[in-house]
Amino acid sequence: MKYWKHLTALTALIVLLAACGSTTNEEAEPVPTEETAGEESTSPEEQQTEETDEEATEEATEETSEETTAIGERVESDNQPFSLELMDGYSLTAEEPNRDVIYFDANDAVFMRVETFSKDEADRGQTIETLQQTIQASDAEGSLMEIATPAKLPNVDMPIGYEMMIESGKVTGYVFETELHLVRATIYDSAEDMKTGDYLQMLSTFQTHE
Numbered sequence: 001m002k003y004w005k006h007l008t009a010l011t012a013l014i015v016l017l018a019a020c021g022s023t024t025n026e027e028a029e030p031v032p033t034e035e036t037a038g039e040e041s042t043s044p045e046e047q048q049t050e051e052t053d054e055e056a057t058e059e060a061t062e063e064t065s066e067e068t069t070a071i072g073e074r075v076e077s078d079n080q081p082f083s084l085e086l087m088d089g090y091s092l093t094a095e096e097p098n099r100d101v102i103y104f105d106a107n108d109a110v111f112m113r114v115e116t117f118s119k120d121e122a123d124r125g126q127t128i129e130t131l132q133q134t135i136q137a138s139d140a141e142g143s144l145m146e147i148a149t150p151a152k153l154p155n156v157d158m159p160i161g162y163e164m165m166i167e168s169g170k171v172t173g174y175v176f177e178t179e180l181h182l183v184r185a186t187i188y189d190s191a192e193d194m195k196t197g198d199y200l201q202m203l204s205t206f207q208t209h210e
Contacts, residue, residue, distance in 0.1 A: 070085060071085050071087055071201050071202065071205065072085040072086045072087040072088060072090075072202070073085065073086060074086075074205070075092055077092065077094070077100050077114075078094065079094035079097070079098075079099075079100050080098060080099075080100055080114070080115075080116045081116060081180075081181070081208050081209050081210065082114070082116055082181075082183075082206060082207065082208045082209070083206075083207050083209075084202050084203070084205045084206045084207070085202060085205040086102070086202065087198055087201070087202060089104065089105050089106065090102050090103065090104055090105060090198070090202070091103050091105055095113065098115060098116070098117075099113060099114070099115050100113070100114045100115075101113050101114070102114065102199070102202065104193060104195050104198075106193065107190060107192065107193045109168075109188070109190050110169075110188065110189055110190050110193050110195050111187075111188055112185055112186065112187045112188075112199045112202075112203075113185065113186045113188075114183065114184075114185050115183070115184045115185075116181045116182070116183050116184075116208060117181060117182045117183075117184070118180065118181060118182075119177070119180060119181060119182060122182045124175070124177075124182055127175050127182050127184055128160060128175050130184070131162065131173045131174075131175055131184055131186065132144060132162055132173075134173065134186055135162055135163075135164050135171045135172075135173050135186065136164070138164065138166050138171045138188075139164065139166045139167070142164045142165065142166055143164060143165075144162055144163075144164050145162065145163055145164065146160070146161070146162055147160075147161035147162060147163055147172075152200070153174065153200075154174060154176060154185075154200050154203035154204045154206070155204040156176040156177075156178075156183075156203065156204060156206060157176060157177045157178065158176055158177045159174055159175070159176040160174065160175050160176070161173065161174040161175075168190055168191060169188070169189040169190040169191045169192075169194065170187075170189045170194070170196065171186065171187065171188055171189070172186070172187040172189070172196055173185065173186040173187070174186075174203065176203075176206075178206070178207065178208040179208070180208055180209070180210060181208045183206065183208070185199070185203055187199050
């Protein structure tokens with residue numbers, strides 16, 4: 001009689017343990033949701049295609065941006081080793097060896113003189129001093145001011161600038177660097193046609209070569 005009682009108790013215990021084990025296994029297995037199902041449905045090939053499409057879109061955007069930043073046709077000086085983007089309404093011409101002038105076509109009293117010097121042969125300090133003297137020569141009694149506002153300087157390497165108001169308008173000058181050259185640019189503006197902003201944009205596209 002005791003034997004059957006023990007057997008019955010043992011059977012009940014086995015059934016109970018089996019039920020607990022089944023419950024634990026069911027809880028351990030995650031139930032797929034719509035979110036995880038969507039993640040698993042994306043194959044490696046589809047992911048690669050999406051990444052390629054994104055890269056192509058970014059490249060197209062960059063190309064469009066580069067195209068829209070051009071301010072004019074790039075022209076090469078036949079007198080000095082430089083080129084720049086020349087805006088419509090302006091002309092580039094050689095003035096003398098190692099000196100070019102960019103005229104405003106509608107008023108040739110407005111112009112920018114450009115000079116380039118090899119870094120192997122020129123001194124930056126002396127180039128800046130000559131710029132100051134050139135601007136001051138426009139009006140011996142005028143006040144020469146150093147330009148401290150970055151927005152009034154060309155977007156180039158190591159620019160420094162000076163300006164002075166004169167009776168007929170304004171004279172502005174800059175010294176900056178390229179990889180191989182020092183560049184000095186002097187702008188003569190008139191009160192009727194102030195074009196310093198245009199010249200700044202053109203200088204920001206300045207490139208030199210050997």
